[in-house]
Amino acid sequence: MTAEAHTPPAGGISPAKRLQMNRLGLWLFLLSETFLFGGILAARFYLWGATRPHLDQILGLSVTAMLLVSSFFINRAEVAIKHDDRIEFLRSTGITILLGLLFLVGVVGLEWRTAPVNPATGGEFGIYGDVLFFMTGMHAFHVLTGVILLGVVAYLGYKGHFHARNFYGVEAAAIYWHFVDLVWVFFYPALYLMGVAVGPGH
Numbered sequence: 001m002t003a004e005a006h007t008p009p010a011g012g013i014s015p016a017k018r019l020q021m022n023r024l025g026l027w028l029f030l031l032s033e034t035f036l037f038g039g040i041l042a043a044r045f046y047l048w049g050a051t052r053p054h055l056d057q058i059l060g061l062s063v064t065a066m067l068l069v070s071s072f073f074i075n076r077a078e079v080a081i082k083h084d085d086r087i088e089f090l091r092s093t094g095i096t097i098l099l100g101l102l103f104l105v106g107v108v109g110l111e112w113r114t115a116p117v118n119p120a121t122g123g124e125f126g127i128y129g130d131v132l133f134f135m136t137g138m139h140a141f142h143v144l145t146g147v148i149l150l151g152v153v154a155y156l157g158y159k160g161h162f163h164a165r166n167f168y169g170v171e172a173a174a175i176y177w178h179f180v181d182l183v184w185v186f187f188y189p190a191l192y193l194m195g196v197a198v199g200p201g202h
Contacts, residue, residue, distance in 0.1 A: 019168055022168060023168075026175060030175070030176070030179050033142075033179065036138075037138075037139075037186075040134065040135055044135060044190050045190070047127050047131055048127070048128065049195070050194075050195045050196060051195045051196050052192070052194065052195040052196070052197055053115065053117045053125070053128040053132060053197065053198070054116055054197040054199060054200070055111070055116075055191065055192055055197075056115075059106060059110055059111060060111075060188060060192035061192075062106060063102075063107055064184065064185075064188045066102050067099070067143075067184050068181065068185075069099060070099035070100055070177070071177065073093075073096045074092065074150070074174045074177045075174060075178075076088070076092040077091075077092035077093040077170065078167070078170050078171060078174045080092060081157060081164070081170050082164055082167055083164060084163055086157065086158075086160075089157055093150055093153065094154065096150055096177065097150050097151060097154070100143050100146060100147040100177075101147060104140055108136075108140050111136065112133065115129070115132060116199060117132060117199055118132075118133060121200075125198075125200060132191065135187055135191060136187075139180070139183060142180045143180055146177050146180050149173050150177065153169055157170065
């Protein structure tokens with residue numbers, strides 16, 4: 001690390017210290033998000049128990065595969081910018097954004113339209129629709145914010161803001177995207193695989 005990284009600027013905080021604070025802030029934010037999603041997951045098991053609605057298994061597996069593959073490409077983008085490979089950075093970030101959008105289309109555009117339960121479902125199966133739409137809706141919102149964040153990162157990268165000596169913005173966006181993917185790794189089996197399928201459509 002160069003001497004400039006340790007030299008405090010006029011504000012009194014060196015670039016190295018600011019980077020350390022940014023990283024700490026990011027991980028504290030993700031810790032708070034972990035509590036949020038952990039509570040949602042706990043609610044699913046409390047309200048559904050050992051059952052689940054009858055959902056489209058192919059659709060669930062497809063959107064999961066899209067999200068997992070997107071993690072590969074955002075990691076590829078991060079590595080590329082660290083080596084000043086701007087073309088590969090933009091290509092991989094673009095693919096990640098595309099896969100994120102396809103995930104949203106699959107969950108919000110298809111699953112919400114074809115699921116046998118929804119928040120308006122009454123009777124004994126009403127709780128299935130409530131939990132399903134809340135879990136997928138909260139996750140979809142985070143995917144959407146991730147897509148927007150990656151779009152900003154891609155634009156700044158295109159303008160030359162990021163390079164081998166300044167890439168934390170890309171690193172932070174990649175960590176957030178990996179976190180959102182990890183959440184779905186837990187949500188997917190809880191929604192599509194665990195428990196006995198009951199309710200309409202079964």
